[in-house]
Amino acid sequence: MVGTPFTRRSVLLSAGATAIAGTLGLPSIAWSQSDRFIVGALNPVSGAGSPYGPAMQASIVMAADEINAAGGAAGRMIEVIGEDTQSAPDAAVTAAKKLIEVNKVDAILGTWSSGVSLAVMPLALAAGIPQAVTSGAPQISELDDKDLIWRFNASNVLFGTAFAKAAAAFGFERPATMAFNNASGIGNSEGFTEAWTADGGEVVAEVVYEPNRASYRSELQRVMSANPDVIVAGSYLPDTTILLREWYQLGGTNKWIIPGWAFGPQLVEALGPDVLEGVIVVDSISNESAASYDHYAKMFAENAGPNLTRSVYSTIAYDMMITFGLAIEAAGPGASIAEINAKIREVASPGGTEVFTFAEGKEALKNGDINYQGASSRLDFDEFGDAKPDFAAAVIRNGELVRSEVITL
Amino acid sequence: MDFALFANLAFNGLIEGAVIALPAVALTLVFGVMGFPNASTGDVMTAGAYAAQTGQIAMAGSIVAGVIVGSVASALLALVFYLCVFRFFQGRPSMYALVASIGLAFATRSTLTFFLGYDQRVFPIPLTRAFSFGPLRIVPSDLYILATSVGAIVLVFLLLYVTPLGRRMRAVADNPDLARSCGISSHRVLSAMWLIAGAVTGLGGILFGIKTVITPLMGWEALLPAFAAMILGGIGNPAGAIAGALTIGIAQELSTPFVGFTYKIGVGFAIMVLALVLRPSGLFNLSARVR
Structure with a gap:
């Protein structure tokens, strides 16, 4: 892991440094919420999901960089704070608590394995922030009583x-x-x-x-x-x-x-x-015929370094960040988390202009609805917030x- | 048809019981002599399985060599646990040694996963097809597993009840002070007992690994059924532990046509509870104990 551009530690350090700088500069939460959108990348860096977790976290950072390079989403810069679930529910809950209470994240992206996702869900629901999961258990849809949980994979x-x-x-x-x-x-x-x-x-x-x-x-x-x-x-x-x-x-x-x-x-x-x-x-399978898939594959090959492997899950993690970026953009400047959450289904549903990157989507949103075609799938969230790959x-x-x-x- | 079904179920239960019988015997030996339930038994199983698999690959694929390497390694590991840890808890409340053994279990598992990772491993043994014996479908490797288990148990019984070492061991278990005054070195006897318990435990892990796959949690998961077998047979009684393991194994499988496969584990424990209500000292009475 050492020497790759996106180790867990480097993500943590850079995120930590930014967080500290932000706090020192203007310690008000209101400021942070209107100028930044803080994302908790809660991934299986170690344990059973370790073949996937590091690349998932790196992909979320890549997508955030892509959004920031395009001028941010609705004027907000995306900030990513990485954490490790250790592929275990108890460790995941500790990490999620830290993300929510200490880092004050606005969303949690990329929980892997149903046990972990189900354990983190009550925390996200209680905090009123959206959570994007890769896990399959049907109970995830059933327990999501606030429409805050987004399943970017098949149930x-x-x-x-x-x-x-x-x-x-x-x-x-x-x-x-x-x-x-x-x-x-x-x-x-x-x-x-x-x-x-x-x-x-x-x-x-x-x-x-x-x-x-x-x-x-x-x-x-x-x-x-x-x-x-x-x-x-x-x-x-x-x-x-x-x-x-x-x-x-x-x-x-x-x-x-x-x-x-x-x-x-x-x-x-x-x-x-x-x-x-x-x-x-x-x-x-990933959305292999879509332009977004080629875009992501190329970006991953250029940025990820030799020790990370692209997978269905890293592709999903990338889509999570891009989709949230588009939802922030669609909700407009100063939108609340609930307003942003309400836009997630809208920016990735049939009917709007089909877009394949964040920059394309940001441009097209000026003229009406969009339909982000993900690298992992068409997304097209159903009434439970489940994607359909x-x-x-x-x-x-x-x-x-x-x-x-x-x-x- | 029905007879064939139940015969096969009973046979499957017999094999499962024969595998669990080994750690159950080790648990009951340690409990009988040292007076505490040794929770590190499960992870010594795991260590034995990993050592045997590594040994087998190093020894050009010979499973016999692997079994020897694995049993020796787990015997030494158990001895180290005794010399470095359990020795100091003699004469103290058994809770101390129990908690220490749980700690050793975690330490063993963490050490294994640190160096070997979480990936599953298998013993490279050629697969054999089952043959029919009357109504039974028998896989040859199961027969080897059964034979190995029976052989190991016979060996332990010979050691315990025929050799002078076994007599000294039982003397120390019965009354350490009296044994010492008779010139028996309890330290040497206990060292021998831990070596035996460790080897039997490791062999159980190896057989479990041959039947399934080797994972860091395999031994820990097998610990509970082994405890149940020990309790059912009467704590400190090796013959009882074997009878307990076989009873639970066979009863679990035979219950599946009636309760389904997910509740069979519950049946195993229900039998244990029922037996303890009827015979609180276990299947075999106290006089048959080691001590």
Whole structure:
């Protein structure tokens, strides 16, 4: 990490320095709220999300720089304060408290994993500031009673729907589901079953399994005795490893559909290409054909340094900052947080002029409504504040993902 | 059909029980002799699994070499814990040693994750397909796991009940002062006991890792079922701990057609509670204890 332009420490230091300078100059909060918009970049810099967090934080800073370079949003400069969730709810809550109470942030961007997002949400809702999340749990929509939570990724229910589309596209007729017993895994399975049965299909077996068991043989034998042609898993990497290994050992012949976050090089290393051959992996994809995606990819390549990797999540984090910038611009000078929050859906919904960068959007806002086409997805927030990305189904061939279908819902 | 289902469930439970039996025996040995529940047992399991996996890769993929490396490493780790920490809590309230063992558990886990990260690891063992034996579907690797577990337990029992070392160990457990006045060095006996407990614990971690994946939290997660098995079997009773582990493992799996897969863990603990209500000293009575 040391030596890259955007380490967590450098973000913190620069943000801290600016904050101190601001306080010394004019210690009134009213001043800060009309001249600056302070963003808390609360990302998984360490822990399970560490492959994504540093690039997410860097992408938020890049987007803020882009907004500031265009003269700011409605006369305000964006200031980013980075914090680490450690991919754990308790650490995330401590960091969020600090951001809200000490740094007086106006928004929290980029919480990753449902456990973390759900833990931080009550703090954001109580403080009356918007929070942008990358997490899938359906409860995030249900608990957001103030319309302050923006999900820049698909909910698990939507993932389940994409799984159903993929299963239909591959011609399966007798699916079974296996879900990890948490909000995300069960959300996936329920979304799948709902979409599949709505189209007149039948789910031959449904099993919810506990984490951290020594074996999943009994669960697998139950599912396999129903003779499914595909098992749709709402799972994570460690349990997927165990499930697929035991399924292979038991002589399973059906296919599998697994979520993108359950696949990785470790899975191939653990099981070998033979076991994985033909397994279908469904994941949300970035808005690859949009100009905003090219813009972001180019900017990331130029600024991020060699140690950061662009991902679906870093692309989402970038979109979060740009969308908030456009909402601030749309709300006009001196707008309150509530007024800015109310503009978020508006600047990224069908109907307005399609724009692909902050500068374009700022210009177009002078002439009416805009529709920001994100780098991660078209956004198009629904009534729950959830974005609607596209999905891709890929088939594992010789240990590599080979994309076969793009699924648009 | 139904018989085949239940036979397979019972067999799956037997294998799970055989894996948990090892840390349960180690827990009960330490509790019987030192008088405290050793919460670092789970993370010694984890350390054993990581050491074995590293050893296996270093030794050109030999799993036997890996098992030896892992067991020796965890035995030494347990001995170090005894010499550096637990030794000083003898004769004090057991709460002191319990809290210290929780601290050691965290320290072990943090050290492992600091150097090895959070990524899952697996033992590079070729996958085998299951064969049919009557109604049972048996995976050959499960048979090796069962055999290893049984072998280790037999070895521990021979050490405890046949060798002079085992007799001295039981003497120290029963009455340390009397043992010392008979010329038994309790320090050497306890060192030997910790080595045995550590090796058995590590072996449990290795078998757990072979069956699943190696992660920093695997041992900690296995600690609770091992505690339950120890309590069900009667604290301080190695045979009871094994019976407890197998009972819980098999009952959990057999309950799944009735309660589903998410509640089977609850069934395991319900059985423990029920057994303790009926037999407060555990499945086996006090006279069969180590001491």
